Amino acid sequence: MTAPGLSTDRLLRLMRRSVAETRLDLSGKVVLTEAATGPYAVTPVLAALGGAAEVIAFTRSTRYGTAAEVTARTLALAEAAGVPGRIRVTTERRPDDISRADVVTNSGHVRPIDQAMVDLMKPTAVVPLMFEAWEAEAGRSDLDIPALRKRGIEVAGTNERHPAVDVFSYLGLMAVKLLLDAGVPAYRSRIALLCDNPFNDFMVRGLAGAGAEVTAAATLAGLLDGPQPEALVVSMRPTGGPVLTPAELDALAARWPGCLVGQYWGDLDRDGLAARGLPVSPAAEPGAGHMGVLPSAVGPDPIVRLQTGGLKVAEVLLRPAAERTAEDREFVDELA
Known part of the structure; x- marks a missing residue:
């Protein structure tokens, strides 16, 4: 049963507001991301709402839902959002899809972004990280930053403290949820x-x-x-x-x-x-390097804001450096 906070109507309100607040514009771009369950179903639809010409969303069956269920949910949300036909959900990691992408997110079903994947990407592609730069440097093994840089592919974190993103303000709620669950x-x-x-x-x-x-x-x-x-x-x-x-x-x-x-x-x-x-x-081991409580535990709101913020970083990175305004750069958290 879907929680009321995850209803399609509410998700669409959150998504449209976040796209408007960040002024997300991916017009004409090809975005490679994931299709996932729960609040993470929003990512490919956010890219399409932001104007992406084509969104390729990798998925796979997990304990949270089958690939078929994820595909149906993603396409239904896209239909409700008024962006049908621009999102393709697939379980295949086709080299052609990777090589055509202008934007490659570091989302769960897309990772690992390793040397083999980087070799398929075009040098003009960008990789926005759906977290801040310092988090990327905290023991991540599923993202080959040196390989990206060697190929000339820009990669940067998302300023989660930007007022239009503001994900860090949910961290305390997440701690409260962790304690309540205990x-x-x-x-x-x-x-x-x-x-x-x-x-x-x-x-x-x-x-x-x-x-x-x-x-x-x-x-x-x-x-x-x-x-x-x-x-x-x-x-x-x-x-x-x-x-x-x-x-x-x-x-x-x-x-x-x-x-x-x-x-x-x-x-x-x-x-x-x-x-x-x-x-x-929590009782279950969260996995090496992973959080014991996720932002999604307190509702879809922080996920919508974070994913939109990450896509905004992609928009900024796709722009020539000389054309990036100070306002643009405030969304980007540069890696050391």
């Missing part, structure tokens, strides 16, 4: 936040706005001197391994026995936590 209301709860990245201020603001008493630090040692919280929320840049060492797990278990650990971002040694009697949420 049975801990933020309201009147003492929450410790371990965060070493730009998510920090937005998460603190969101948790405090929900009524939590929040203590935040970039190191565990900076938190353990305080009283035991209802939960420790971990939001650390992925490192390719656990972000908490065995010694830190020992200190955590000794200082705050039985403390709930919320895995927001950053890999954790779940066996090590269990061995020390420290429960963890």
